[in-house]
Amino acid sequence: MDGEKLLYRITPADMEAGKGVGCTLCALLQDCVDGIVPKSSESAELDFVLKVRRERKESEASGPSPKTAPRLRIRPVDRPSLVTEYYLYTAPSDPAARDIITRPPLSRIDSTEAYQHTLARLDECIASHNNCPKPRETPLPTRVIDCMDPSKPRLLMTAGTLAPYLALSYVWGSNASHVTLESNIDKYLVGIDTSVIPRTIQDAITVTHKLGMRYLWVDAFCIIQNSTEDKNHELARMGQIYHDAYLTIVAASSAHGNAGILQDRPIPTHYATHPHLPYHCRDGRVGSISVFTDGIPDGRIQREPVDFRAWCFQERLLSPRKLIYATDALEYHCQTDFVSVNNSLKWGGYVKLNKLVFGLSDDEIRSRVAQWIDEDWGELQMEWVLTVSNYSSRALTQKTDKLVAFAGVAEQFNRLWHASAGRYVAGLWEKHLSRDLLWLRESSYQDWLDDPLHPRPQVYLAPSWSWASVEGRVRVQPPVLYSGDDVEVCDVLKCDVTLMDERQPYGRVTAGRLEIRAARVPIPSILWDDTSEQHYELVVPTEELRARITTALPQDGIVVGKFRARGTGEDSTSSQITVRREHMQSELLAVVDSTEFEDSLLTSVGRAFIAFDGPESGAPGRAWFVSIYQLNNENIIYTEGLIVPNAGYANNIDVENYADSKHVQIAA
Incomplete structure (x- = not known):
């Protein structure tokens, strides 16, 4: 019975015998102590506490959740930490259905039963859910x-x-x-x-x-x-x-x-293998419950x-x-x-x-958010981060719809932010620009993502400093990454976009301009033919390397070290790192972190994490790293910023322990 404990005593030998003749409970009990009870103890009696339990609802949600779904809990008395739980379900016509609210899957979704369930959900939502808007009388679409x-x-x-x-x-x-x-x-x-x-x-x-x-x-x-x-x-x-x-x-x-x-x-085939147990109901009837033995369902x-x-x-x-x-x-x-x-x-x-955003007017929303604290605003910013990430991973038949298909979502966020976020500019917010500019293109090095880098679209989608200008999932930097010790180290002088249709402020744009004043660092020549996200060590060539490179054949270059890929013994591989004349166009070089290099040829000046927004390689000598944020992490100063101009080159770079005192106005 729901909520009541049952003490059950049995020997391991009897459990084994019962399981052999199809006793469901014996099989469940044996699974609970399998591999723990020694063979010499097969005649010793074991005590188990069995309980069907369900937590109280913590919200208005009427359906089952991992907490509120009924579960069978089995616990050996002498091993209280060894607890096994199974989710339960039963047929709607079973006597146990009053206590066990979960059901087997519904197969016939065009049935009267399916429509009755749907209408019941709708009625309950409209009548009882305070977080859900009541239907309003609104004009039909055209x-x-x-x-x-x-x-x-x-x-x-x-x-x-x-x-x-x-x-x-x-x-x-x-x-x-x-x-x-x-x-x-x-x-x-x-x-x-x-x-x-x-x-x-x-x-x-x-x-x-x-x-x-x-x-x-x-x-x-x-x-x-x-x-x-x-x-x-x-x-x-x-x-x-x-x-x-x-x-x-x-x-x-x-x-x-x-x-x-x-x-x-x-119906998933594993449902046919679920064991059944008798269930004694409060009214004296005996029903039947099924035990979900496949872990967490769906x-x-x-x-x-x-x-x-x-x-x-x-x-x-x-x-x-x-x-x-x-x-x-x-x-x-x-x-x-x-x-x-x-x-x-x-x-x-x-x-x-x-x-x-559901069921409230703009004035009502403005009144509610006026009472928000910093934590509420932080949650809203995290919602924006997750929303952009999800949307950017999706495909469009017409690539130029990139901002148009997101316009309704941006409009709803604007209702919440109002003046606190400023104007919406091609997927970014004017007063959040210093953080919004630091988006990263998620690349295929994450196996679960299966989202390789794509060349920049040939058709114009958005300014290069907007995440909407590239294809594939992007990661907008969440506000939780920044602490009170982190500071903006740039001034946004101007940020404008040209709308294709002035009646659609969240829609397609035809041009954009961003002007910032910030510290700059020369972009390194990357001595590694890979555009996945990488940690790099920043180095500068010594006078010896500069002298030797002038006499080396252009196609040969100078070997400055080697990179050893992860692995041990025979699984470990190494690759030579070579500097050629074209690399020397930049004042700064970058080698993959943990590269072994000759100190007489290269001098370390810092470390960097570089993320690319496309498969094209960078163009040192024609671009600069522009510092946007300065972060303090355990007394190590990091600078995070952009690479400008951004036309298929690396999009985002974090630099540690490297700075330049020059300040310039950048237009991109």
Whole structure:
């Protein structure tokens, strides 16, 4: 029974025998002490304490979480530290279902049961979740699909009618042949032939109707795709469309528009192997519970097709309530809950916007943030860091949408920051520039990332000092890296961008200019043919090396040392480090940290960590390191800054124990 302890006594020999004839409890008890009880003690009795436990809810979340999901706890009495826990679940019709709230996975997600669960989640969210906004009467988007009769959908011009609507977030795919055009919009206003509607959109129409809703917004049909004027108008409102939606259907598992979302989900095969135990209920009945013996259920969040697309990020983040059609489950996400609709054992997390942006006016937000302390502002800055990192890892069909597809998110952050962050300039914030400029391009040296460096796009996306100018995941420096002893060592003199459309202050830009006054350091010639993030030792050539290099053949150069790769014995490899004439264009050289070099040829002057934003090599002699921040770490002074000009060269460099007294005005 839930919460009650049961003392169980058994010998190791009886456990082994019971396990052999299929006793579930014997198998679980043996797993708890396996390898600990010696053979000579097989006849000695062991005492176990068994308890079905569940922590109290710490929030309004109604679904199970790693803390609140019911668990079977097994503890040997004589070894109190040796505790084993298993998550439990049971069928909704079982007598134990009143105590055990978790369920097996839901396979038929187009069933009456699935829609009932979804409606129950929605009702509970709207009625009980203080962190979730209540639906408001807002004007419908310019056009919606009328789903009153799902077999005869039609496009509807709304004229600002007040009504709730659903929105769809999905991956178009490469074949999006049936969309609204200037040539067919009049026809679609009468009716849309379901045979031309992609399967995913057909399924979304079905879901809208079965949830008792009438209107659905889908970009492919609600925006005139060959009208530049209409696209610009509607794209500028995309963020607000998802923000105001009653519910957003996220076709997470669909790789393209014809994949659909309502297919039955396969039950993972390991569920068939889970053992069962009898459960004595409070009302005297005996039910059955299943024991999840596979560790933490679905603790790792699976990346779905929508998680690779940039537009889908904004659509999901700005929506207050989401119905997620995932590969293995039907999930409900809001500002409070992240659960499967039927309480199956599945949980995780997702980056989300601050709760204040939902349901509050700008004046109300301004009043709330006026009460914030430094910790609150720090959390908001960390939310920005995580948001940029997630978004930048995603792909765009039209690369020039880099800022446009993020505009709605930036606008919501601006509602929170207001004047404290200043103007939004191509992905950065005017009053945070000294830190925002120090973004890093995450490179492929992190095996889990699988995100190699890309050449800079041929088409202009943003100024080179903006993270939006490159492809691939970037890491904006979080504020927690900086302490009270760290100081800005540059002055931002001017920062401006030219917007393509003045009506879209968070959208596409055509030019940018940044002027700063800061200390400068010559960019080193890097004596290593690799553009992954590396720790380097900064060195300068001695007079002996300068003399010898003038007489060496250009193709030969002078061997100055060797770098030994990680490993021992036969697994260790070494590479010669050679200085050639072209390296001497720079006043400074850089060798990979731990390089063994000749003191008579090179003199160490400091250390550096250099990160590149593209696979191209640097151009010493034509660029400078510009100091932005000075950091004090255990009495070692570091300087962090940029390499300018930034046209495919290293983007970010931390320099230790090396400085230059010259100050210059830099324009890039």
